[in-house]
Amino acid sequence: MAAFEPVLTRNWNNPDILSVKTYESKGGYAAARKALTTMSPDDVVNLVKASELRGRGGAGFPTGLKWSFLPKDRQETFMCINGDESEPATFNNRYLVEKDPHQFIEGILIGCFATRARTAYVYLRFEYIKAVHILEKAIEEARAAGHLGKNIYGSGFDLEIWCHRGAGAYICGEETGLIESLEGKRGWPRIKPPFPAIEGAFRKPTVVNNIETLACVPHIVERGADWFKSIGTPKSYGPKLYTISGQVNKQVCVELPLGVTTNQLIEEHGGGVWKGRKAKAAVPGGISMGILKKEEFDVPLDFEEIRKTGCLGLGTAAVTVMDETTRIIDYLYNTSRFFAHESCGQCTPCREGTGWLYKTIKRIRNGGGRIEDLDLMKHLSENMGITPGTTICGLADGAAWPIKNALAKYRDELEEFIRTNQNPAARISPVQDAISRGASPLAMNTSMFVPGIGLAKAQGTK
Amino acid sequence: MWWRCWARSILLPPNLTADFRDIQKKPDMSQSSLATPRLIPEALRQKIEGYIPRYPSKKAVTLPALHMVHSHFRCVPYQAMKEIAEILEISPAEVADTMSFYGFFPQAPLGDVRVWICRSISCMLRGGDELLEHACRHLKIEPGQTSADGKLTVEFAECLGVCDHAPAALADDGRVYGPLDEAGVEKMLEELRKGPVPPEEL
Numbered sequence: 001m002a003a004f005e006p007v008l009t010r011n012w013n014n015p016d017i018l019s020v021k022t023y024e025s026k027g028g029y030a031a032a033r034k035a036l037t038t039m040s041p042d043d044v045v046n047l048v049k050a051s052e053l054r055g056r057g058g059a060g061f062p063t064g065l066k067w068s069f070l071p072k073d074r075q076e077t078f079m080c081i082n083g084d085e086s087e088p089a090t091f092n093n094r095y096l097v098e099k100d101p102h103q104f105i106e107g108i109l110i111g112c113f114a115t116r117a118r119t120a121y122v123y124l125r126f127e128y129i130k131a132v133h134i135l136e137k138a139i140e141e142a143r144a145a146g147h148l149g150k151n152i153y154g155s156g157f158d159l160e161i162w163c164h165r166g167a168g169a170y171i172c173g174e175e176t177g178l179i180e181s182l183e184g185k186r187g188w189p190r191i192k193p194p195f196p197a198i199e200g201a202f203r204k205p206t207v208v209n210n211i212e213t214l215a216c217v218p219h220i221v222e223r224g225a226d227w228f229k230s231i232g233t234p235k236s237y238g239p240k241l242y243t244i245s246g247q248v249n250k251q252v253c254v255e256l257p258l259g260v261t262t263n264q265l266i267e268e269h270g271g272g273v274w275k276g277r278k279a280k281a282a283v284p285g286g287i288s289m290g291i292l293k294k295e296e297f298d299v300p301l302d303f304e305e306i307r308k309t310g311c312l313g314l315g316t317a318a319v320t321v322m323d324e325t326t327r328i329i330d331y332l333y334n335t336s337r338f339f340a341h342e343s344c345g346q347c348t349p350c351r352e353g354t355g356w357l358y359k360t361i362k363r364i365r366n367g368g369g370r371i372e373d374l375d376l377m378k379h380l381s382e383n384m385g386i387t388p389g390t391t392i393c394g395l396a397d398g399a400a401w402p403i404k405n406a407l408a409k410y411r412d413e414l415e416e417f418i419r420t421n422q423n424p425a426a427r428i429s430p431v432q433d434a435i436s437r438g439a440s441p442l443a444m445n446t447s448m449f450v451p452g453i454g455l456a457k458a459q460g461t462k
Numbered sequence: 463m464w465w466r467c468w469a470r471s472i473l474l475p476p477n478l479t480a481d482f483r484d485i486q487k488k489p490d491m492s493q494s495s496l497a498t499p500r501l502i503p504e505a506l507r508q509k510i511e512g513y514i515p516r517y518p519s520k521k522a523v524t525l526p527a528l529h530m531v532h533s534h535f536r537c538v539p540y541q542a543m544k545e546i547a548e549i550l551e552i553s554p555a556e557v558a559d560t561m562s563f564y565g566f567f568p569q570a571p572l573g574d575v576r577v578w579i580c581r582s583i584s585c586m587l588r589g590g591d592e593l594l595e596h597a598c599r600h601l602k603i604e605p606g607q608t609s610a611d612g613k614l615t616v617e618f619a620e621c622l623g624v625c626d627h628a629p630a631a632l633a634d635d636g637r638v639y640g641p642l643d644e645a646g647v648e649k650m651l652e653e654l655r656k657g658p659v660p661p662e663e664l
Contacts, residue, residue, distance in 0.1 A: 088582035088621040126529075126566060127578075127622050129636030130664045162516045165529055167564030170620065184524030184556075186563035202518045245584035245625035251641075252626060287583050318625070320584050334586045338620050344563075 004231065007219045008212070008239055009255040012099040018134060020141040023102040029147055031218035032109045036155040039221075044114035048217065051225035052237050057082055057173075057210030058286070058315045060236075060303040063217075067115050069197035070205045078201045079117040080182060080208045081108060083124040083131075084166050084173040087286030088338060090318040092241035093211040095253050097124070097131040100215075101138035105161065107214030109147065110221055112159050115207050120159065123178050125166045136163050170342035174393045175208040176200075177344070188346045189393035212241060233259035236302035236314075244270040246320035247277070259300040262292060265319055277323040281410075285315025287335045288398025290405035291328075310408060312401045328410045329365050329417050332403060336361045339399035350396035353384040357403060364414075367423025374414060378407050501541045502549075506534055510549055520550040524560050528567055537571040573608040575654045576634040578619035579647075585621075588641065590629040594618055597647050613655050636664045 011017040011026060023029070035044050049064030070077060085093040096104055108120050124132055139161050142148050150158045164182055166172050172181045176190035179201045200206025216238055220228050229237045236258040242265055245251040249271030256265075262282050266272060273279045282292045284301055290311035292299070299305055303314050322331065340358035345351045357380055360373055381404050384390055385397035406414070428436075502510075510527045514520055527546045531538050538561060547554040561567050579585075579594040594605060597616050601609045608615045624630045627640030631650060635658035639650045 085623055086621060089584045089625050090621075091623045091625050094623050125623065127619075127624075127632060129632075129634075129661070130638075133636070133661045133664065160516075164525065167525060167528070167566040169564050181525065182522060183519065184521040184550075184552075184560055186560055202522075204518075243625065245628055246587045251584070251628060283583065320587070320625075322587060326587065330586070331583070334581075334583050338582055341620055 004239075004257050006239065006255040008096070008103070008215055008241060009099075011103070012095070017100055017102070018138065020102060020138070020145045020147070023100075024145070027222075028102055029106055031221040032106045032113075032147065033153055035110045035221050036113055036153045036157055041114050041116055044110060044221065047225055048114065048220060051220045051228040052235070053213065053216055053220060053228065054236065054303055055210055056212035056216070056240065056316075058087070058313070060314060063209065063213055066197065066209075067111075067207060069195070070115060070207065071198060074116075074205045076204045077115055077117040078204055078206045079108065079112050079115060079120040080175075080178060080196075080201055080206055081120060081122045081211060081214060082173060082175065082178055082208055083122055083128070083211050084169075084178060085128075085211075085316070086125055086170040086173050086342075087288065087316050087318065089245050089283065089320040090243060090286050090316040091245075092243050092253050092316070092318070094128050094131055095241070096211050096215050097128070097135050101135050102142065103218065104135075104211055104215050105138060105142050105147070107217045108161055109152070109159060110217045111207070111209060111214050113155075113157055117207065118158050118160070120161045121164045121182055121201070122161060123164050123166060123172070123182060125172075126168055132163055132165060139163070169344070171344040171393070171395060174395065177393065178208060179206060186344075188344055191392055231257045233257075233300055233302045233305070235304050240317055242269075242301070243316075243318045244321065245318070246282075247274050247323040247326070248272065248321045249274050259302040259305070261300055262297040262319060262321075265301075266297075266321055270319075270321065273321060273323050275323070277325065279321055280324045280326055281322045281328070281331075283318075283320040283322075283402075284311050285313065286318045287320070287338065288395075288401055289313060289315040290401045291331070291409065293409050310405055312397065327417065328406055328413050329361070332361050332406055333358075333365050335402040336399070339395065343395060343399070347391040347396070349384040349390040350399070353380050353396060354399045356380060357399065363426060364418060366426035367421045368426030368428075369418035369421070371415060371418055373418070374407060374411065377403055381407075500545065501539065502531065502545045503534075506530060507545075507549060510546070514550075521552050521556065523550055524552070524557055525564075528557075528561055532567055535571070537569060538567045539569060573615035574613045575658055576615045576617060577631055577650075577654055578617050578622060578634075579631045580620075580622045580624075580629065581618050582621035584625040585629040588629045589643075593629050593631075593642055593644065593647050596644050597651060600648055600651060613657075614651060633658070635659050636661060 016022040045064055045067045053063045054060040055063055083093055112120050148159055148161060169187045171177045172187040174189045175196055177187040179196060181187035182201055196206040196208055198205060231238050238258060239255050240258045241253055241255050243253045244265050248266060252269055254269045279294055284292050284306055292309060296309045299309055301314060306314050336358040340354040343350045343354045357377060360377060364373055381400035385400050386394050387397055510530055513523045513526050517523060528538055531542045543557045544554045547557045579597060581590045581594060598605055603609055605616060605618045622630055622632045624638050627638055629642050630640030631642060632638055633654055
């Protein structure tokens with residue numbers, strides 16, 4: 001295989017690339033011009049289909065196929081770009097917007113042309129304050145230079161791009177949650193079908209794509225599907241931005257062909273595990289994907305192979321490394337706390353399940369664990385999510401997967417932890433404590449809503 | 463009778479039901495001397511109205527409007543919610559419903575600078591939880607509270623997307639700090655105490 005030539009990151013070292021003039025002088029917007037003036041929308045869809053580009057947002061759904069699901073007789077189409085990058089340890093989309101916004105805008109332009117969308121909304125999470133400023137400025141410049149607006153390049157195609165800022169909700173990264181949030185409602189995911197391609201934003205056919213997916217599109221148009229398929233591993237083609245963080249010496253974002261291994265990432269790009277220690281485990285692509293043991297570090301990180309290790313998938317390719325001193329219970333505590341905080345509360349199994357898991361894990365961590373708790377956690381995690389069919393979206397699967405994985409791979413360590421860390425005070429829950437002091441559970445419940453009555457009942461039972 | 467209303471809502475053609483709803487609307491009090499004084503200034507109102515052509519429905523402007531009001535007042539008070547609803551021709555309850563879903567909008571102003579300290583996995587592995595505790599101990603507050611001089615609010619955050627700086631912190635003007643240690647946190651808090659910086663200086 002020829003040496004890998006980075007394309008997505010090629011302009012990152014050039015701070016002038018933020019201006020449209022510099023981007024044009026480096027060959028920018030040539031692909032968009034080619035697509036709009038010499039190709040038909042269906043040609044672009046077929047090209048992207050032939051390149052087998054898979055969505056970079058997490059699920060890895062083929063992009064060309066997604067575009068071809070739009071109804072043929074549609075009047076109005078919307079493009080939503082998912083920049084609500086909230087998966088812990090992921091930051092590649094922020095780099096793409098901050099370091100080379102015009103590459104991304106060019107991708108939107110081609111994507112919208114292919115799907116015949118005349119309005120594109122870029123949903124960026126509010127934490128990316130600098131990225132929003134850069135992107136809004138870049139959109140203005142692109143509009144002034146004639147890359148956006150009416151009758152672009154004389155092709156008769158119109159496009160407007162608007163930035164839409166989120167307000168700090170992980171669930172808005174789910175595509176229908178994003179659409180609801182865009183419409184000005186709470187970000188509660190919708191029941192599917194209908195899928196967004198049929199009825200999405202404002203009840204019109206809608207395409208939701210990730211930032212990195214669209215950033216790949218200009219390069220496919222420019223260099224062809226065969227070039228794209230020459231990179232990567234079977235069924236996972238093309239370049240990918242991997243991020244490495246956690247207990248490594250260098251926390252970076254690098255562009256590599258799909259299918260590198262965790263070992264390569266840590267040793268060649270992350271500068272090795274920090275403090276001269278050895279690695280113990282790693283999270284392959286954002287915490288909802290599960291956990292990789294050290295023995296599995298030579299598995300290629302692509303869409304297919306990673307599943308054979310029991311992980312949910314490649315996710316966002318955000319690798320977080322844990323060294324040999326990290327306890328698995330701390331990892332579980334962190335992940336369960338995250339999901340209990342971010343569950344949107346729409347489906348009961350997720351709303352209650354994530355909180356229940358968090359409380360159980362917290363109790364184990366504080367020294368109040370029982371061996372049976374592990375079976376309880378297993379039972380809970382197997383009964384929440386889309387896989388068992390109890391929730392609307394995949395957040396609960398993401399919450400359950402780290403727990404399922406850790407129980408399958410590190411059960412011995414967790415049992416050992418429970419046996420050796422016992423603190424009798426941590427075993428008693430606040431509710432049990434109140435009951436043992438004579439309060440009735442009924443009084444405690446009512447006191448939440450009617451303080452006077454609750455208090456009187458509680459005093460009466462004492 | 464409830465069943466009559468229900469029957470009317472399903473039996474009448476849509477344009478008639480729309481008229482029926484219009485009659486039920488409250489009279490416009492904006493010109494009356496009884497109306498409460500406007501909270502949202504005219505310039506901001508026009509800025510919000512400028513967003514309406516971007517979306518096919520007015521309701522979609524809720525989130526941008528909340529952001530604009532928030533950056534003007536540093537909070538979204540109840541009166542502002544009602545006025546946003548008036549501009550967007552929706553019910554104030556709909557604005558409150560959307561607003562309360564997101565953790566970002568306070569109803570009363572917080573400190574001059576809000577700072578989020580990350581506690582998600584990459585930061586936690588490098589000591590994020592301890593740094594949050596340290597920052598709060600340093601300012602003698604709990605996470606989510608504002609320092610006694612009203613200058614700083616320290617909050618925890620779930621992944622800020624700046625894991626290359628882990629353990630990291632983000633100020634609400636866009637400044638990113640990290641990798642932090644205990645001395646770094648104290649230095650950061652001193653710097654943030656001086657107030658926010660404009661976006662050009664990021």
